[in-house]
Amino acid sequence: MSDGASDAVTPDTVVVDGESLTPEDVEAVARRGARVEVAEEARAAVVAARERVDEIVESGQAVYGLNTGFGELVDTRIEPSEVEQLQTNLLRSHASGAGRTLDAEEVRAMILTRLNALAKGYSGVREVVVDYLATMLNERIHPVVRSRGSLGASGDLAPLAHLSVVLLGEGEATVASEAVGDDDSAPNGDGGRERLSGADALATAGLTPLTLAPKEGLALINGTQLTTGIAALLVVDAERLCEAADAAGALTTEVTMGTTANCDPAVHRVRPHGGQAAVAEHVRALTADSEIVESHANCDRVQDAYSVRCLPQVHGAVRDAVAHLREAVAVELNSATDNPLVFDAREADSRATGTDDAVVISGGNFHGEPLALRLDYLVSALTELAAISERRVDRTVNPNLQEDHLPPFLAADPGLDSGFMIPQYTAASLINEMRATGRPSMDNTPVSGGQEDHVSMSATSALAAKSALSNARTVVAVELLTGAQASEFVDDALSHGRGTAAVYELVREVSPPVTDDRSLDDDIEAVADAVAAGRLEERLADAV
Structure with a gap:
């Protein structure tokens, strides 16, 4: 989606x-x-x-x-x-x-x-x-x-x-x-x-x-x-990451015994943001036929924490930000952006420089502001996507917040084993880096003797956004790994949803369950690579 x-x-x-x-x-x-x-x-x-x-x-x-x-x-x-x-x-x-x-x-x-x-x-x-x-x-x-x-x-x-x-x-x-x-x-x-x-x-x-x-x-x-080149690739990668984040959130919702009532279409009809509705629909499709979700439909919990309950609102806002960037990239990819531009005389009103048949006009189509602002917006959006993902990781591993069926830090032998304690640290570290990223489009340094007195810093924005996307992808990979590990402690008699089952299976193809403490850096990277390559997206397309 x-x-x-x-x-x-x-x-x-x-x-x-x-x-x-x-x-x-x-x-x-x-x-x-x-x-x-x-x-x-x-x-x-x-x-x-x-x-x-x-x-x-x-x-x-x-x-x-x-x-x-x-x-x-x-x-x-x-x-x-x-x-x-x-x-x-x-x-x-x-x-x-x-x-x-x-x-x-x-x-x-x-x-x-x-x-x-x-x-x-x-x-x-x-x-x-x-x-x-x-x-x-x-x-x-x-x-x-x-x-x-x-x-x-x-x-x-x-x-x-x-x-x-x-x-x-x-x-x-x-x-x-x-x-x-x-x-x-x-x-x-x-x-x-x-x-x-x-x-x-x-x-x-x-x-x-x-x-x-x-x-x-x-x-x-x-x-x-x-x-523009980096921004075009970012659009593809960010949309792919949004799919993966929805999948990670849906899996976390299941293994923490959350509800998908927050994704009821009635909720989103009365606040009809496009991204929000799309995410709610996606999570419902991912968890369709989930016996885990159905097993606690009538439990005593009144509401889930915001990181689960507000998933459609936050993920949806991120999707809308990515769509905003796609709109600008689609225009920029097919634009003439150098200076001066050469026109048939019949195309232009200006006659300052040219002949009866041809006109050269100096303008500013080279200015990167239309992309710079949206790329900085993307950094903010991805930071929020990573932040809510990390909060769901914490709810899954934190012994002060966990459901009774989950051991502290998802460790097989808590105390002797630390389990998934440190992957959450890693996620927190990456988010801190994202939050520290500046907004280059807000800066300006006049150059060329003052002739070029306002610049966009759009390339710096693009490079910063690329780094932010890589960090966000890694945070989501941590959540996917955490959700898969938590699944090992869910009643075997209960099945995942159509989409979350596919998510679990893909994670397990690159990362076996953690039965004794081991280094998880390669596991995190393998899951992140699967997201980057579109393998998770392809698997979900077949499942939901």
């Missing part, structure tokens, strides 16, 4: 047309190696936009990024003989990032989303630039990209410059090692991949370094593609 998510089978080929790219397409290319093809109508749009740029260049008018300096140097006119060098210098100078190198899926997401933006036909690059980007994806040439340096306006400049200098034969990229093979799940430079100079990496696909034409350097780096 992933609100707004596609249930389509992962495609083998993604057609890039500038109009229809989805988060699921990004995952298919970034993580699963789907090939890309550029639609013929997109090629025609790219060719037409390039002709407009050539026409404006020939007119001799001063146009930002074509024959002027950049940022504060906008008023510096570049001689016609130097306009090609201008684009090369732009990429070289802007490839000045820092921090870890991006992993393969992050780089591939960046290439794909930049390719799609250029394919809209408002950036003015030549068709050969589009073809080189597509070939890099299909031949698995992954530029070595520094993760830090973007301010989210004028786009993700430094990371995109590190990516784009490889087109010039400069910088570095990783390629598959013939001796070892290719492992795209590993960070760049690992997993059997060989690190080469840009020129040598291009040569593995039969490509020679490009010489950039006017506007092309700026078009390659002036966009939100680090932010």
